[in-house]
């Protein structure tokens with residue numbers, strides 16, 4: 001199977017090449033030129049499999065230039081019980097007859113980014129070998145919190161790679177910062193940047209586009225690469241867990257194979273929900289995909305009106321991983337829905353970057369509306385939902401998950417649709433402990449992060465994950481702060 005660019009169908013490359021390059025030179029994203037099919041019989045057979053084998057089954061359909069052994073090796077290394085606590089990599093918890101929570105945060109960093117970033121390093125190092133490259137891969141990541149830590153854990157001590165992560169000095173939570181500056185591994189580096197997330201991201205982009213510097217690094221045996229969410233190698237592993245959730249529901253006799261479900265996803269960059277859409281067009285019986293946003297409601301507005309307008313206020317919310325104005329992966333959906341019209345997609349994206357806005361054709365909007373519903377919810381409603389779900393079902397949801405639950409409940413009110421629904425839960429509530437606690441309990445004003453963990457454990461009855469509770473006594477390994485103009489020097493120091 002070949003991969004093409006959403007902005008130039010003339011580009012035709014293998015999946016290994018697509019994963020190695022990350023993004024196409026024309027600015028487009030790589031998509032498979034056809035969508036593989038999964039039969040109901042295959043879906044039934046997934047019910048009897050462990051997650052690693054489910055992952056193997058789905059990934060093999062897309063990564064046709066990898067050998068079976070290579071894909072198996074990637075899946076086993078990524079989704080081992082050592083990394084996810086048990087063989088139940090992505091368990092489904094039933095709240096009510098219709099509400100089924102797919103917990104995607106049992107990995108090492110307690111957020112759903114692990115589902116992709118635990119396997120990406122293995123897919124990438126194999127891609128590098130397969131495409132005949134001998135350089136060591138150097139991953140540079142700018143992070144606003146979750147991605148940096150998940151990438152560090154994924155790439156830690158992976159042969160043939162090094163990783164340097166930049167976080168804004170002010171702007172990540174105390175827990176997120178501690179998670180990063182105590183990072184273990186012999187190939188990792190973490191730097192605080194004076195400035196905000198945009199400064200860090202701009203700095204990384206500058207390095208990526210500095211051809212002279214890249215040539216200099218290549219001479220020394222290094223190739224730069226990125227681990228951000230537009231890489232196909234991050235998207236494809238996310239398709240797996242929607243099949244897995246369905247297979248579990250069949251196994252538990254919650255549904256019969258062939259019954260339709262809905263899927264509701266708390267959305268930022270549109271990666272996670274796009275993976276659910278891929279599952280649907282591959283043959284997973286899905287009725288509606290419900291796209292949930294926080295107060296940054298650009299996607300709700302788009303799905304409602306067909307106009308994507310990025311000229312709007314940016315809100316900092318208690319679900320920060322969804323504080324996004326430009327949802328990059330939407331481009332892939334538009335490409336598919338336009339019948340792979342690369343010229344049209346190029347026009348839309350040009351209009352977005354030059355005028356800040358584009359409007360899709362009525363035909364595309366109609367198609368989107370037949371597959372997707374959308375809604376949004378502010379911080380106050382998010383907290384009220386956390387409390388409601390705790391009171392009603394004794395389930396503690398994190399802030400991102402709560403946005404999805406609220407949007408789902410609104411959807412049911414508006415449509416009376418009683419189809420059983422899988423709601424993606426994207427973070428362990430401990431990761432956003434302060435906001436979660438504020439929703440359900442009295443929080444002492446001056447409580448530090450570790451006191452908050454203890455209080456949340458009493459309130460929720462959930463065990464504190466070792467990876468968070470253990471931070472208290474972990475050695476701090478990284479305390480470099482650099483000016484945003486000096487990031488390149490930090491790369492050179494790291495590689496020296």
Ligand SMILES: *Cc1c(COP(=O)(O)O)cnc(C)c1O
Pocket residue numbers: 111112113146229266267268269270271272273321322400426427
């Ligand atoms: C990244 C993230 C999201 C958003 O996922 P997208 O794939 O960008 O839509 C939602 N919740 C959490 C906790 C995240 O870390």
